[in-house]
Amino acid sequence: MVIGGLILLAIFESESGRGGSASTRNFSDEKIRLIFGVFSVLSFLSNVTFFLLPKRKPENALEDPNVNETKKGFWASLLEIFETFASPKLWLLSFSWLHLGLSTGFWLGPYATTLIFTDSLSKFKTLIPFYACSVGLGEVVCGVIVSRGAKKMENFGRLPTIAIAFVTHTIAFVLILLSTPRYSSLRPNTDDALLIAPNYYIALFCGFLIGIADGCWNTARNCIVATLMPKRRAQGFSISKLFQSLASCALYFLSPVLDIYAHITVLFISLVAACVTFTIVTIRANQKERRISSMQAVLNARHYSFSVE
Numbered sequence: 081m082v083i084g085g086l087i088l089l090a091i092f093e094s095e096s097g098r099g100g101s102a103s104t105r106n107f108s109d110e111k112i113r114l115i116f117g118v119f120s121v122l123s124f125l126s127n128v129t130f131f132l133l134p135k136r137k138p139e140n141a142l143e144d145p146n147v148n149e150t151k152k153g154f155w156a157s158l159l160e161i162f163e164t165f166a167s168p169k170l171w172l173l174s175f176s177w178l179h180l181g182l183s184t185g186f187w188l189g190p191y192a193t194t195l196i197f198t199d200s201l202s203k204f205k206t207l208i209p210f211y212a213c214s215v216g217l218g219e220v221v222c223g224v225i226v227s228r229g230a231k232k233m234e235n236f237g238r239l240p241t242i243a244i245a246f247v248t249h250t251i252a253f254v255l256i257l258l259s260t261p262r263y264s265s266l267r268p269n270t271d272d273a274l275l276i277a278p279n280y281y282i283a284l285f286c287g288f289l290i291g292i293a294d295g296c297w298n299t300a301r302n303c304i305v306a307t308l309m310p311k312r313r314a315q316g317f318s319i320s321k322l323f324q325s326l327a328s329c330a331l332y333f334l335s336p337v338l339d340i341y342a343h344i345t346v347l348f349i350s351l352v353a354a355c356v357t358f359t360i361v362t363i364r365a366n367q368k369e370r371r372i373s374s375m376q377a378v379l380n381a382r383h384y385s386f387s388v389e
Contacts, residue, residue, distance in 0.1 A: 081216025081291070087118055089209035157315075164315040169308060169364070172357045173301075177320045179354035180297045181327025182347055183249065187215065187290045190335050190343055191256065194264040198278045202268070207280060214284045218291020225292075226299050237303035238362045245296035246355050250348070252289035255282055257344045265340050300358065308365060 091111055164170060195201050195208060225244065229236040259282050261271035276282065305316040331346075338346075 081219060082213050083122065083216075084119065085209045085212030085214075085216060087115075088212060089206060091115060092205050092209055160312060161315045161318060164309070164312050164319060167309070169361050170316070170319060172361050173304065173320070174323045175350070175357040176297065176354040177301065177323035178327040179347075179350040180294075180301070181324035182331050182350050183290070183297070184294065184324065185328035185331035185335075186343055186347060187287070187294070189332055190265040190338070190340070191260075191286075191290075194260050194340060195283055197266075197268045198261055198264045199268065199270040200278045201280065201283065204280055207283060210284055211287045214287035215291035215294070218288040218293075219295040220291075221288075222292045222295030222299070226296070235303075235366070237299050238365075239359060241296045241300045241303075242355055242358055242362075245293045245300070246351065248289045248296070249293040249351050252286045252293065253344050253348055253351075255286050255289075257341065259283075260340050262339045262341055265335065265338070265343065297354075304358070304361065304365070308361070 091114065192208065192211065195211060201207060222244075226237060226241055229240060233240060255276075257274060259273050259276040259278055261269055261273050261278065263269055263271060301317075301320055305320065306313055309316045331343075335343075
């Protein structure tokens with residue numbers, strides 16, 4: 081996001097003042113191709129980097145990841161995906177994935193649109209690029225927080241990370257609600273906001289908070305899926321992406337008729353539902369981990385006593 085924002089900033093600056101008013105920008109076909117070409121290359125490099133990452137099995141998995149590790153064909157893998165749908169814990173986790181899809185769709189679409197449609201903000205041609213950079217910076221800060229926290233607290237990637245996501249998302253949603261004109265996601269306007277006048281730096285701060293929350297939700301998803309279903313991690317991630325994509329698509333289809341108040345209401349309801357259901361799944365997982373640890377300790381003690389005898 082940071083690199084993408086800087087690329088947009090360079091392109092926006094190079095196109096400033098060409099065939100547009102203070103609130104509009106026109107881009108040549110060459111620049112449009114350049115934007116899509118650069119982002120396509122970045123996407124390709126990201127996928128290559130992800131492919132080259134080393135594999136590591138979770139140490140505290142609730143299932144034995146070494147059992148039945150045989151290569152499966154396409155149809156067998158597809159069947160496993162449908163079988164994974166039958167897991168109750170997956171359906172509880174689906175609320176967090178739906179929220180992730182709604183929030184991702186919101187900060188990429190409707191909220192970014194408000195930054196263009198709000199008259200007092202439209203004059204800032206650098207706002208959109210810096211907004212993208214602020215989201216990316218939030219993601220980086222999230223990574224630092226989680227990596228540091230994981231060294232000091234066991235399972236930091238679960239409930240503590242979700243708590244951070246809840247706080248940052250709540251603050252961002254409240255600020256957006258108070259500082260964004262109601263219909264600015266639907267049409268250009270000069271309306272007043274609910275309480276706070278639209279502000280360049282508030283928009284960037286909201287982007288920063290959204291980036292932290294987005295990073296937290298993605299981290300929590302990685303941790304819980306790898307822990308709960310290590311033998312079906314690929315299936316779990318695929319299903320999570322399905323729910324996320326469906327939620328984003330639904331948001332984009334409804335965005336032409338939803339004002340900013342409706343967006344925030346839906347997002348806050350989904351946030352609460354996601355946190356509650358994720359907490360339930362995590363508590364159950366922690367209880368199961370403790371039972372497994374206790375049983376393992378008993379078995380080790382018996383083995384030691386037999387060895388002494």
